[in-house]
Structure formats: C-alpha cells, structure tokens
Amino acid sequence: MSQSYNRGLIEDFSRWREFSAGMWAWIFHKFTGWVLVGYLFTHIAVLSTALSGAAAYTNTIQALESLLVVRILEVGLLAVAVFHILNGLRLLFVDLGVGLEAQDKSFYASLILTGVIVVASVPTFLSGVSI
Amino acid sequence: MSTQVPESVEEESTTETASAGKQKRDAKKRERAERVQEQREAEAAEKARSADDTFHLKVFRYDPEVPEKQEPRFDDFHVPYKQGMTVLDALMWARDHYDSSLTFRHSCRQAICGSDALFVNGSQRLGCKTQLSDLSEPIRVEPLPHADVVKDLVVDMEHFYDQMESVEPYFQTNSLPDGELDEQRQTRENREKVKMSTRCIWCSACMSSCNIAAGDNEYLGPAAINKAYRFAMDEREGEDMKQRRLEILEQEHGVWRCQTQFSCTEVCPKDIPLTEHIQELKREAIKNNLKFW
Numbered sequence: 001m002s003q004s005y006n007r008g009l010i011e012d013f014s015r016w017r018e019f020s021a022g023m024w025a026w027i028f029h030k031f032t033g034w035v036l037v038g039y040l041f042t043h044i045a046v047l048s049t050a051l052s053g054a055a056a057y058t059n060t061i062q063a064l065e066s067l068l069v070v071r072i073l074e075v076g077l078l079a080v081a082v083f084h085i086l087n088g089l090r091l092l093f094v095d096l097g098v099g100l101e102a103q104d105k106s107f108y109a110s111l112i113l114t115g116v117i118v119v120a121s122v123p124t125f126l127s128g129v130s131i
Numbered sequence: 132m133s134t135q136v137p138e139s140v141e142e143e144s145t146t147e148t149a150s151a152g153k154q155k156r157d158a159k160k161r162e163r164a165e166r167v168q169e170q171r172e173a174e175a176a177e178k179a180r181s182a183d184d185t186f187h188l189k190v191f192r193y194d195p196e197v198p199e200k201q202e203p204r205f206d207d208f209h210v211p212y213k214q215g216m217t218v219l220d221a222l223m224w225a226r227d228h229y230d231s232s233l234t235f236r237h238s239c240r241q242a243i244c245g246s247d248a249l250f251v252n253g254s255q256r257l258g259c260k261t262q263l264s265d266l267s268e269p270i271r272v273e274p275l276p277h278a279d280v281v282k283d284l285v286v287d288m289e290h291f292y293d294q295m296e297s298v299e300p301y302f303q304t305n306s307l308p309d310g311e312l313d314e315q316r317q318t319r320e321n322r323e324k325v326k327m328s329t330r331c332i333w334c335s336a337c338m339s340s341c342n343i344a345a346g347d348n349e350y351l352g353p354a355a356i357n358k359a360y361r362f363a364m365d366e367r368e369g370e371d372m373k374q375r376r377l378e379i380l381e382q383e384h385g386v387w388r389c390q391t392q393f394s395c396t397e398v399c400p401k402d403i404p405l406t407e408h409i410q411e412l413k414r415e416a417i418k419n420n421l422k423f424w
Contacts (some may be wrong), residue, residue: 018253022393022406023342094391097414100407103393 021104025087032084039077068129075125079118086110175228176209184212186263188221190233191273194282203280205271206230212263218272219247219258222284235284242400245332248339249284250275255336255398275339291335294352298359298379306369321366328361328408330401337395337405349384353395353405356386360408363415374419381416389413 019027050060064070090106093099099106188208194200208225210216219237226233238244240259247258250273252266263270278286308315337353338344344352351359362368363376380386386409395405 020394020397022391022397026342026390026392091391094406095410095413097407097410100396100404100410103391103406 021107025090025103025107025110028083029087029091032080032087035077035080036084039080066129068126071125071129075118075122078121078125079114082117083110083114086113172229178211178228185209186212186216186221187269188218188225189269189271190222190225190284191271191280192233192283193280194232194234196282206233207269216263217259218249218251218256218261218263218266218270221263221270222258222272232283234282243332245334248275248334248336248400249273250339255340257334257336257400260400275335277339277341277345278335286335288335290348291333291338291352291354294338294350294355295333295358298351298355299376300355300358300362302362302365302368304368304372306367306371315367317365317367321364325361325364327403328357328364330403331357331361332401334400336398336400340394340398342392342394343388343390347384347388350388351380351385353389353409356380356389356409356412357403357405360412363412377412377416377419380412381419386412386416 046060046064047057050057087107087110090103090110093106094103186209188210189205190208191203192200192206193203208221208229210221210224213220217240219235219240222233222235223237226235235249235258236246237258238246242257242260245257248255249258250256250271251258251261252271255275258272272284274280274284274286278288278290281287304315331354333354335354337357341350341353344350359376359380363373363380368376389406389409391406391410393406396403396407399405
C-alpha cells in the first residue's frame with residue numbers, strides 16, 4: 001500500500017524517534033543478528049588462512065591480537081552477542097506468553113545488563129595491548 | 132489559512148457562453164462568498180487570540196481532486212482551549228470556524244464507533260479519546276500511516292475491512308443444543324477469556340502501526356487475528372470450527388508473520404492485548420500440528 005503511493009511528508013525517516021520499546025528491541029535484534037552472521041563468516045574465513053600448521057595459527061592470532069582495533073572490535077562483538085542472547089531470552093518468554101505486560105521493562109533490562117557486562121569486560125579485552 | 136480554492140478555473144470555461152449579466156452576478160456572488168469566508172476566518176482568529184489558552188494544531192492536508200492541494204502539506208490552526216477538549220473537538224472547531232473543507236471521519240465521539248483513528252504526534256490514537264492537554268504543541272494530526280489517503284485525514288479502509296472479513300468474523304457452529312429453544316450457553320471462564328478481544332472497534336489503529344502489515348499486504352494484521360481469536364477461543368463453536376479457523380490463521384500470511392514488535396498493543400485504544408492473543412494462536416497452531424500420539 002505505502003509503496004505504491006507517495007504521501008510526501010508523512011512517511012519520512014524521522015519516524016524512528018517515535019518508536020517504542022518493542023520496536024527498538026526488534027530493530028536491535030535484527031541488526032545484532034546480521035552482525036553475528038557476518039562475524040561468523042569472517043571468523044571462519046580468517047582462521048582458514050592459518051591452517052598450515054600450529055605455528056601459522058599462533059602467528060595469525062598473535063598478529064591480530066596485537067592490533068588495538070581488533071581488541072575494540074572484540075568488545076563490540078561481545079556487546080552484540082550479549083544483547084542478542086538476552087533479547088533472545090526475552091523473545092522466548094514472549095513466545096511462551098509469559099510476562100507480556102513487562103516486555104518493555106525486560107528490553108530495558110537486557111540493554112542495561114548488556115552495558116554492564118560490556119563495561120566489565122573492557123579491562124580483560126584491552127589488557128596487554130600496545131597502542 | 133483557508134484551503135478553499137476560488138472556483139474560477141472551472142467556471143471560466145462554462146461562463147464563456149453565459150450572458151454578460153450572469154457573469155457579473157457570478158463574480159459578485161463569488162466576491163461575497165470570499166468576503167464572508169474572510170470575515171469568518173478573521174472572527175475565528177480573533178476568538179483564538181482572545182481566549183486564555185489556545186492550542187496549535189498542524190493538520191495534514193491533501194486532496195487529489197483540487198490542483199492546489201495535490202501536494203501534501205500541513206495547515207496551522209489555533210484553537211481556543213476548553214477544559215476536556217479532545218483532538219477531535221479541536222478539529223471540529225477548526226472545521227467550523229476556519230475551513231469547512233477540512234475533512235475527517237467521526238461519528239459517536241465516545242471511542243466506540245472507531246471512525247476517527249488518527250496519527251497524532253507520532254502515534255495512532257482515537258481523536259475523541261485523546262486530550263489536548265496530554266499532548267505537546269504543536270500537535271501534528273495526520274491520517275493513518277500505511278494506508279492510502281483519500282482526502283485530508285480520511286484514509287481508504289477497504290484493505291483493512293477485506294482482511295477483517297477474510298477471517299470470518301462471525302459466530303458459526305455445527306454443535307447446536309438439543310432442544311429447539313435451548314440457549315447456547317458460555318461458561319463464565321470462557322467469556323472471561325475472550326472478553327478483551329470482543330472490544331475491538333475496527334478503527335485500524337493497530338493495522339496502521341504494524342510494521343509487518345505495512346510491508347506485506349497479505350498479512351491478516353492484528354485486528355483480524357484478534358477477531359479470529361475471539362471466535363477460535365469461544366468454546367461454543369466446537370472443535371470442527373476451531374480447526375477451520377486455525378487453518379485460516381496458520382497460513383503463510385497468518386499468525387506467523389507477527390514479529391512481536393508490540394506496536395499494535397501499544398496503540399490499541401481499547402487496550403486489547405493483541406500481541407498476547409497472536410502469540411496464543413501461534414501456540415494453538417503448533418499444538419494443532421504437533422501430535423505425537
């Protein structure tokens with residue numbers, strides 16, 4: 001319906017400011033899902049380049065881990081994965097019909113919990129890296 | 132302020148053949164009409180200025196039949212506030228005092244006819260159920276998103292009604308009571324179960340808010356699924372009928388399209404837990420197809 005008809009001002013992109021919790025949860029879930037799919041393929045591709053022996057594998061990993069940008073990306077990956085897991089649990093409860101009236105609160109809870117876990121992980125991920 | 136277009140464009144061609152005297156009279160009539168309109172607007176603006184409190188409304192205007200209104204735009208209306216004034220009241224005031232061509236649907240003004248669902252300040256609400264004092268100014272009033280606009284705030288509801296009809300939204304059963312005069316009784320518990328779902332007023336707010344329905348025209352939509360829930364959960368319909376209803380619902384564009392964004396539940400003016408009902412039907416559909424015995 002909306003595609004076939006130009007409504008001018010009415011369906012512009014600024015509408016995201018009016019989204020509610022459930023919609024944000026859906027968008028973040030989709031986004032993190034695609035990021036995880038992308039990571040999975042990159043992960044397999046990169047490790048496949050280092051299959052010639054134990055030394056090659058260690059070299060590749062050490063080279064990657066010495067880069068600051070890789071460490072920062074790892075923090076990002078953790079954030080994405082943790083949110084996807086927590087929101088996945090939330091969706092599981094939604095599918096079971098448990099606590100649907102608290103669905104917005106559980107979304108905020110999963111956001112906050114993700115934040116806490118990510119912040120707590122930063123020292124571990126960034127230890128021993130030279131800039 | 133006014134969107135009333137002087138009717139010169141059409142008339143010029145017809146008056147060519149008319150007598151000079153008629154032309155003159157028409158011109159005079161038009162002039163008078165314009166004067167009256169201007170005066171009315173001036174009075175309205177004066178009234179708005181002198182009121183203690185006015186509300187600023189930005190109202191979506193569009194009319195494919197009038198060349199000047201073919202490009203959608205927003206008109207500003209300043210409406211004097213009265214205690215308890217709703218968005219619908221304000222629109223009616225604007226229509227009566229500023230511009231009689233402002234078009235919107237309304238009927239009962241008490242949130243039961245379901246004809247004045249509007250997009251107010253970024254969410255689907257009933258105009259008659261939304262207090263001006265709850266909104267921040269300027270109040271943007273638009274027609275429901277994801278539906279064709281017919282004129283101003285009026286959208287084409289045909290698709291929504293088609294979806295509602297497709298789930299057979301009426302009671303049907305083939306297990307009638309024995310005696311001819313026996314009533315078809317429903318248990319209190321069962322009535323309680325379907326209670327919320329019976330409150331639907333067919334306003335289409337949920338359908339308009341649904342992201343999935345916007346992208347998939349075949350999706351039944353929250354209102355239709357809720358309607359189906361109301362009858363599928365009604366024990367008086369019997370097992371055969373429930374089977375039939377679930378067959379409609381578990382199709383590709385039925386309950387499985389719902390991605391639990393909760394937009395419909397959020398906007399429903401009658402507070403129907405739509406997502407909950409859709410989820411329950413999903414579970415019913417699975418139970419119906421997974422049988423290990």
